[in-house]
Amino acid sequence: MKFNKHIRNMDHDNLRKPATSKTSLINKGFYQQMNWGKLKTEQNLASQNVVVNVPLPVIYRNNTSQTVWDLNRYSFLLQEQTPDTVHPKLWEQGKLNLHSGLFKVTENIYQVRGFDLANISVVKGKTGWIVIDCLTSQETAAAALQLLKEYFGSFPISAIIFSHSHTDHYGGILGILQSEKTVKVYAPKDFMKSVIQENITAGVAMSRRSAYMYGEPLPRDNKGQIDDGIGKTVSTGRVTLIRNVQEILPNDHEPYVEKIIDGMKIQFQLTPNTEAPAEMNMYFPSEKSLCIAENCTATLHNIYTLRGAQVRDPVAWAAYLQQAIDLFGDSLTSIFGVHNWPRFGNKYCIDYMEKQRDMYQYINDQTLRLINQGYTLEEVGRMIKLPESLSDEWYNSSFYGTVNHNSKAVYQKYMGWYNGNPIDLNKLLPEESARKYVEYMGGEDTVLEKAKKSYQDGEYQWVAEVTKQVIFSDPNNKKAKLLCADALEQLGYIAESGPWRNEYLMGAQELRFGKTLIPISTITNEVLDVIPLKDILYLLSIRVDGIKAGNFDYKINFVIPDRKEKAATEIKRGIFRYLKSELINGAAVTVTMWKDRLYELVTTNNLINHSITIIQGDKNKWESFLAALDKIDPNFNIMTPKE
Known part of the structure; x- marks a missing residue:
């Protein structure tokens, strides 16, 4: 693979820019450090056991020409060259998440991947399919169900299981329950409470910030949205929910809850306060297969998610992964999650769970080590690095969460927002301090002239910070907005994390062209009907x-x-x-x-x-x-x- 050549334009206008020479050099360095052997393992796992290949599916809103899901927009990822406007590891992860269609996990477990941000998994019961998770939207879930019917023929839905309380796993349920309204639906303890707290109460703010995190309004090309690590992005169809969800309650005498659902024995391991407040793993003894929910993925996940949410508990996360190993590790032969692709072989699966377990525990413990030495939130974010024994695995890369913002989350969990310095106890409002900073630095024109030189030197973070002062001092200063946008764009180009890239590029886009309307809401009438x-x-x-x-x-x-x-x-x-x-x-x-x-x-x-x-x-x-x-x-x- 080679990096594309380009003509560099240093003018600060409202056009999207190519990579600067500094950015290109940084990404070439990342390219040279890549572990191609680990990538090859992921490529094999992502592409194997395909039953029905559905290349680049496009799904439409009911009876309209409006798309709610369009994987075809990512066809540019299939080119051979790695562009210098994308971190090379994120580029490869983006390719891996293009595999779409129906995939086999075991003789009786299948997955539809590539029809939404998440997967929909089905387990063959005695009389019908047990469905695990229902995607984000009614339309994408219905399309996944149609694919199953086209391959397997008419086979009813016998039960539905929600692995956890995030919208991309329950929102499509009415696309699955198109006619079978009496099907039992199972979910972990406190599911409905968590849905309300995470997706409804602060739903307006989360939806606005989700547009930044997932980058849905961004173009799909080498300078735009590439991937979100756990999948492409969220679909924009209708979010739904139903009442009468049967919550799985803990068993005081066993570490899991065993149920027979449509003839299939399932052992539910409740894992509260891990990736979601209400979450559970599921083991299928007859298949020797463990559904790990979203507690393991093909990336470092979020202890804190950039869209906004309560900080998650990395110690509990690690402990429940160890419990899963203790409970099911002797017999399991495959693991499948609700994002990305399955993994096979007892030894490999255990190794995968152990290294994901240790990643979360490591970030927690190392943050506490630095906290007790007096380091602050911003400092721990930059200081903590994974050891090679963890970072060497492709699935521990920062495609979704990052060590930087996750360690800050641990700081917040234990210490809160205050760093202990009384100067920061009651700081001036950003607009007020910005006006004073700009005045002290010699005025807007002086600041911008210096910032342009810093941009040419590749100091993108500093340029973004200093031009923010000008913008908050004078929101009508177009030159400051355009220079800040260019700096954010270059930061996006070198980000390994899909959400970090999206955050930077969304900021740049709004500075150049104004705000973009939110494409999706988690608070629909169908959801309110059951609240x-x-x-x-x-x-x-x-x-x-x-x-x-x-x-x-x-x-x-x-x-x-x-x-x-x-x-x-x-x-x-x-x-x-x-x-x-x-x-x-x-x-x-x-x-x-x-x-x-x-x-x-x-x-x-x-x-x-x-x-x-x-x-x-x-x-x-x-x-x-x-x-x-x-x-x-x-x-x-x-x-x-x-x-």
């Missing part, structure tokens, strides 16, 4: 402006006829609180609305719509309550100060 009314009303609680409502003190009844639900609430001392699931006497106002109006109320800025709301009692108090609700901003600023 308890108490949790839906909580979406209003977190929109109340506490100062505006600080002196309010009255109760509001809600009646939702088509959900057959009622609720009593109160607004008092700036807090909107759910009281109970029945109406109460003495409420200042009772509002009756159909569920669609309720969903509109909690997810949009359309607060006043009397035509479909019946108001009984003090109308002014209801309108005062609505007036105290902040507007939702799903496209809030990231690269520039909040408007």
